[in-house]
Amino acid sequence: MSKVKPNRFEAERIKKLEKIQSLGLDPWGQRFDGHTPIAEARTQAPEESGVDGEEVRIAGRIMLRRKAGKLRFYDIKDWTGKIQLLFSRGDLTEAQWELMGTLDLGDLIGIDGYLRRTETGEISVFVKELTVLCKSLAQPPEKHHSVKDVELLLRQRSLDLIYTEGVLEKMLQRSQIIDSVRQTLRNHKFAEVETPMLHAVAGGAAARPFITHHNTLDIQLYMRIALELHLKRLMVGGIERVYEIGRVFRNEGIDATHNPEFTMIEVYQAYGNYETMMDLTEDIVTDAIKTISDTMVLPWGEDNTIDFSGPWERKKYYDLVKEHAGCDPNDPAAVAEVAKQQGIDTENVHPDVVLNEVFEATCEEHLTGPVFVIDYPASICPLTKRKKDDPNIAERFELFVHGMELANAYTELNDPLLQEELFKTQLSGLSDEDSMAKMDTDFIKALKVGMPPAGGLGIGIDRLVMLLTNSHSIRDVIYFPLLRPEGQPAPPE
Structure with a gap:
């Protein structure tokens, strides 16, 4: 072969790899202990130029190189920053100078040297010893400092992280944000748990699942579309403050704010309600901002900003429809007329579903926020407790920022009889073969044991990261977004 x-x-x-081997060295490197992150090393540089500073050991990837007589200048970077290296013919042995000649852009190297500022004030490491840590066999993208082939970068995310300015920093901010969310919830005495990704019943949301098969049990299973129902079981079992950060899978469309595989956090607090969740949501988001920014006013796009300073506005769903759709939300005929103007199909569609589509078409773009939209039609909220004085209204909110839904929360329904009735209503009309037409009877059994009154919250982590890092596509904040296999044509429309 x-x-x-x-x-x-x-x-x-x-x-060049073979040349390194001929020098008796390993081109793939070995353990390299005691090196200092580049950002930390830069802080140790002397203030004056031409003065020898501390000895330092660093490691990183070669990004640039250039010659100046008997001097060689290289720029390397690690995940904390960049620094210039200066190789002088007089400072290195013959073998080390020869080894330097085997280096290429993209190689990973270790450096022992001393810090110094050049006459132009550039912080540099004057190299005393070079160690090859990994020989790169791939040619960097052309003009790597301004790579524009988005498809290439998404398919080869490692290139994007290395060569596109700001991508690595943004993805590390994602980790900081998620860690901050966990810390906020720890401060509020919540317990983190893990629940199954494979479900016998696709429940907790109205979404189409991915279907798989378990060979040993010979049963059909579903990748989870929500975290909710298992977390509520745990509340029944006595975990009064519970949350999970996990992957969720929905076999639906792909666009700037949707990926079939995404990260959610769901939080449940016994003896709370949707107002409790508003306060918690504000804490989660503002604490996350503090980990990556010195200000609560963040950029959005080229010309806009978002002021996350609290307290955030709270606006009623029905008031917003009146304001932006220009009709009485309690008048189905008036709502249907607006729907037709917006090109929304109303035939054989429940009036509250039509109302919600009108809300989405006419209101969401005005919700620059952050703003909590509260008190939704009860008929479209089957897992939500109704308001005491009006059973047609559900105690639910959605958090919007610049027209994007960021969080969804309820005062949770804990009446098992009403819950069972609402599930039946929600599932009526679906065929038996429909993967969303099955009721989670085990969940109903758990509710009958007794679930405390509670507030529940869901936040899309990817969308949160988008907003806090000024990213306008979900693909920019997911390490490996789903892509069509290379070379496969798009399906016919």
Whole structure:
């Protein structure tokens, strides 16, 4: 069986790899202890130029290189920052100078040297010893500092992280944000749990699941579309403050704010309600902002900002429809007329579903926020407790920021008889073969044991990261977004 012939760039790099081996060195590197992150090393540089500073050991990837007589300048970066290296012919042994000649852009190297500022004030490491830590066989993208092939970068995310300015920093901010969410919930005495990703019944949301098959049990299973029903079981079992950050899967569309596989957090607090969840949501988001920013006013797009300073506005759903749709939300005929103007189908559609589509079409774009939209039609909220003085209104809120829904929360329904009735209503009309037409009877059994009154909250982590890092596509904040296989044509419309 013949081997794949390397291209000329790879062939040249393999020659240099063999040269490293001929010098008795390992081109793939070994353990390299005691190195300092580059950002920390930079803080140790002397203030004056031309003065030798502390000795330092660093490691990173070669990003740039240039010659100046007997001097060689390299820029390397790690996940904390960049720094310039200066190789002087007089400072290195013959073997070390020869080893330097085997280096290419993209190689990972370790450096022992001393810090110094050049005459131009550039913080640099004057190299005393070079260690090869990994020879890169791949040619960097052309003009890597301004790579524009988005498809290439998403398919080869490692290139994007290395060569696109700001991507690595943004993804590390994602980790900081998630860690902050956990810390806020720890401060509020919540317990983190893990619940199953494979469900016998696709429940907790109105969404189409991914379907799989378990061979041993010979049963059909569903990738979870929500975290809710298992977390509520745990509340029944006595975990009064519970949350999970986990992957959720919905076999639906892909656009700027939707990916079939995404990260959610769901939180449940016994003896709370949706107002409790508003306060908690504000704490979660503002604490996350504090970990990545010195101000509560964050940029959005090129010209806009978002002021997350509290307290956030609270506006009623029905008031917003009156204001922006220009009709009485309690008048189905008037709502239907607006729906037709918006191109919304109303035939054989429940009036409250039509009302919600009118809300989405006419109101959401005006919700620059952050704003809590509260008190939704009860008929579209089957897991939500009704208001005492009006059973047609559900104690639910959605948090909007610049027209994007960021969080969804309820005063949770804990009446098992009403819950069972609402599930039946929700599922009526669906065929038996429909994967969403099955009631989770085990959940109803758990409710009958007794679930405390509670507030529940769901936040899309990917959307939260989008908003806090000024990203306008969910693909920008997910390490590996789902893509059509390379070369596969788009399905016919």
